[in-house]
Amino acid sequence: MERYDVVVIGGGVIGCAVLHELTSHGYTCVLCEKNAELVDEASSGNSGMAHTGFDAHQFRELQLLKAARKLNTNVYRKYEVPHKMTGAVLVAWNQDELAKLPGIVRQSHLVGVTDVRQISQKALREMEPHLSHDALGAVIIPGETVVDPWLLPIRLAHDALQHGAQIFRNCKVTDGYQTTTNDWLLTTTRGQLLGKAVINCAGLYGDEVEKINKESSFQIMPRKGQFAIFERSPKELLNGMILPVPFNQSYKGIIVFPTVYGNIVVGPTAEDQESRIDRSTDKETIDQLVNYARKTVPALRNKNVIGTYAGIRPATQAKDYHLITHKNRSWITVGGIRSTGVSACLAIAVHVKDEVIDKLKIQPSNNSPHSRSKVAGQQRSSIRVDPKGHLLMDGYSYKITHPLSRAGLLAKPKL
Ligand SMILES: Cc1cc2nc3c(=O)[nH]c(=O)nc-3n(C[C@H](O)[C@H](O)[C@H](O)COP(=O)(O)OP(=O)(O)OC[C@H]3O[C@@H](n4cnc5c(N)ncnc54)[C@H](O)[C@@H]3O)c2cc1C
Known part of the structure; x- marks a missing residue:
């Protein structure tokens, strides 16, 4: 042997x-x-x-995300893995959320992601012209990257x-x-x-x-995330990821984002479940995701959903x-x-x-x-x-x- x-x-x-x-x-x-x-x-x-780990709070996760920042791009290039540093904007949709933005910038700098900064409503509109005009302002995280x-x-x-x-x-x-x-x-x-x-x-x-x-x-506590994928658009509707202001430390919330191949995707949800294999999607959740995406980027109203999928996170206690x-x-x-x-x-x-x-x-x-x-x-x-x-x-x-x-x-x- x-x-x-x-x-x-x-x-x-x-x-x-x-x-x-x-x-x-x-x-x-x-x-x-x-x-x-x-x-x-x-x-x-x-x-x-x-x-980038700009919002990471856990010691080992943060430490390794920081180390990964120095490795990832070189390896993607070496192995010709499609990737794009699109950046992300974390958008405030009301005054309460707007008031939280300076704290998010401070926290990002504390964990070493120092290029994170707040931008005005005007700058946000220039950056993401198709984003709903209800957006009041944002924090930009330039290093966020989409990858295959x-x-x-x-x-x-x-x-x-x-x-x-x-x-x-x-x-x-x-x-x-x-x-x-x-x-x-x-x-x-x-x-x-x-x-x-x-x-x-x-x-x-x-x-x-x-x-x-x-x-x-540790005990695995499976957490499902559902997604909907929109058809590709001849014109790019989004330059980067659109994040919400998070309401807790362990979930980023629903993101509207372009994949590295140009589809726009909305998701994921965070649903605790017993099953380690049930990756089904359900109509009600997908409809909510699609409505949220179309509210966030109104031009998506003219775009069809070409697919849905779900993944299960190996979460623990x-x-x-x-x-x-x-x-x-x-x-x-x-x-x-x-x-x-x-x-x-x-x-x-x-x-x-x-x-x-x-x-x-x-x-x-x-x-x-x-x-x-x-x-x-x-x-x-x-x-x-x-x-x-x-x-x-x-x-x-x-x-x-x-x-x-x-x-x-x-x-x-x-x-
Ligand atoms: C909805 C969702 C969104 C996410 N978004 C992101 C993101 O944008 N960016 C990011 O960085 N991460 C993201 N993640 C997290 C990321 O996908 C996980 O951290 C990662 O997939 C975990 O990988 P793993 O190799 O530990 O587990 P797995 O991919 O589950 O691999 C474990 C493998 O072990 C095998 N296995 C199990 N038991 C045995 C056995 N007894 N013998 C042999 N083989 C065995 C399994 O078959 C499996 O293939 C997301 C996850 C989900 C679900």
């Missing part, structure tokens, strides 16, 4: 980023994904935004594959124990696996997978990430990455790699510049999209599971 340095459980945006980071540092890695496709749970139902949220993890996973990592789909990790030599012997639906360390990136099942190690310190290194167990928990996983995944991955080196004291088996050099100088990946919604890259086929990426990439079959 092959003995890997690291076994990553879960092929969402977090697991793919962790796999990429560890592989590129010479670790021999395997990623186990229980589904037939990568990126098919929480990571396939998000808004596709890389947030599916292509990012797929490019990371694909790069890891190219550098020797293994990815097993339809491979559910069901049990495991630490052997007398401290290795992990994991039982999966595809047989047994041996690894020196395990990284739990199981998203909506993070608490269940955690029990393989020890009693979970706490608001912050559950990043736990179980030093003597050679196990790292990356749980409860509730609503900023796309934004922070690269920094989370660097954090995990540092913990593997510093706390678990595991050296990479390939510590020469690794099979990293295996594809050095190779041609750019050949990428195309087939009409059935698969991305074909270097002989591999990836089903496009995210509705926003699917809508965008199918309309643009060649990257």
